[in-house]
Amino acid sequence: MADNDNGAIASTQTAEEKKRFRSEIEFPYADLESAVDVAKTINVKAGSSCEVEELAAWMGQSATGGTFRTRLGAAKMFGLIEGAQGRVSLTPLGHDVLDSAGAAPAARVTAFLNVQLFSAMYEQFKARTLPPPPAIERQVVELGVSPKQKDRARQTFMKSAQYAGFIDASTGRFVKPGIVQREEAPPERREEERRRDGGNDGNEPPGLHPFVQGLLKELPKAGSIWPEDQRQLWLDTASSIFKMIYKEPERERKGMFAKKNPDEAE
Template identity: 50%
Template sequence: MENTVNPTDVDGAQNAGAAMKHRSRTQIEFPYTDIGQAEELARTLVDRGGGTAETAQLAGWMDQSANGGTFRSRLSAARMFGFIESDRGSGVITITSSGRDVVDANRRAAARVDAFMKVPLFAAMYEKNNGYNLPPPAALERQVVELGVPEKQKERARQVFQKSASIAQFIDPTTGRFVKPAVRPVKEEDNTDTVRHNSGDESNTGSDSVDRQYHPFVQGLLDELPASEEFMSWPVEDQAEWLRAAASIFKLLSKTKGRIVVSCPGEQTPTPKEGSASDYE
């Protein structure tokens, strides 16, 4: 006697399989890395490329493989938080205004709040838990699953959510409640920490990608610092000379008594004159 299969059973099995496959997909977007790592990528893009780079360039600057899972996760997270835009055709990655804000010390807090709320899962979790203490990990994982995160990804989603909430200061330090932090509006006159565009100017070495208002003497010192990639090979004797100049300027500007000692092994340092501004060893 032949075994026969009812066509409706085949259709049912296929539909069930398709449904299971659909349920295994993420139904709500969330990043696989936290906002802090996305911020690091944005800062590297600004510091090393002035805000624009090819994918392979940026991966190399971050000491990662352009095709590796770690870099791809960070790239996807930075895009989801709104820090970068990318042209898949050309492979060029560009910083956004939000990305520039998050690497600006004066605008960082507000940028983090906005970026956190751009993530669909995080925004949904905010609506669900706003004003309350976050529940234990197991309960949080049940929540993210209810919102559309697959079972297999619930732990990762919960961890990234909690870490990002902590970095963006959605966990109130006094009460422990999950609330949106208060952000002080930035006045234009206070915005002295704006990010410099890399326009190809040779004077922009990349060592000082952020403009601040300092005394001209201090600014002159900062301008003498080598680029970040040259720090590892900066001779210790030159470092000591820079520090001595800094000591002289700091003492002159502060008008305080005391001595700032800068010494270098094997080097004979000059003895300062009594009462001189450059009172160092």
């Protein structure tokens, strides 16, 4: 009986020891800047979506390698990409974090706080100066990080915080950066602009005639197969549309300066 008790105690201790080496709170093994590089590669090479193997090749890595899988997992954890069945796609946040027009700073803040550990650390230390590295490591362990992973967790936390702008340059405090909100036009003005732009949804240049917009939508994707007869049909259709919606200045000028028939009344 005693042997059984000792065996149960030993089994419990083993389980507890194993538990100590497994983190109970999510954090990425790569920092936010590395995750943004993944999103940028997808955007530059494929627009919005690609195969995982393609992405790995573009990044000069193996699709099954640890470095690539680490960066891919980080990009997912930050909320920049999503994937299924061997494909990865940029999320709306992934597009925003690459937006040079002004959405990127706010997107980096959102991505940083998407990570469970980083969000918990923000709640713990917001508006305060972060403690020295050993104290940060003790705190992440208290929050659920495995002691064996505390150094990695601290490094990705600090690098990501700096990249997202959470470390105030003047005071050194851990604080959410101020984001200037872009002015959102009222619905009435947006509708007016949409009508002025020919009713397009932002995928075509403004001011195009609806017939031309429809014509452009019929263009196959670059690199796809487009038989010669179908290509000629598209060109013939385009020619007909252009004749209908555009004027011919040369012909008009000739008509304006043509000699009148002497028999015509003034």
